[in-house]
């Protein structure tokens with residue numbers, strides 16, 4: 001596994017549509033492993049392939065309940081509402097208020113391209129929405145209500161940091 005460079009806002013790769021993965025390859029498996037390692041290293045709770053420069057529909061998430069890998073994810077159901085601070089590893093040092101559904105159901109495929117469904121509420125629902133938006137070239141900053149505000153850079157070993165996706 002390897003740490004990949006996280007692209008930041010202003011990089012055109014973050015504004016593009018990602019392509020569906022219709023054939024699994026060792027390259028894509030390695031990409032998924034690298035994305036998880038890169039996300040953990042950056043203390044994030046989610047990462048989408050375009051954030052490491054790859055325009056494929058692949059997302060990794062871990063909100064503290066173990067790793068989730070989503071190939072070709074799509075939101076098929078959502079309900080409720082939550083408003084809270086959201087951050088992004090591609091927009092470092094800031095956060096802003098975003099309203100998202102409080103419940104989301106996602107249809108996706110695993111690394112063998114077997115289909116499955118997964119549901120989430122609260123932070124996990126927010127992460128699903130945020131990461132799947134990345135696959136359409138959409139950053140949370142376009143959804144922020146009010147101003148972005150600075151967040152303290154996380155100290156080494158600090159457990160209280162802002163979650164970033």
Ligand code: NI
Pocket residue numbers: 087088089090130134164165
């Ligand atoms: Ni993000």
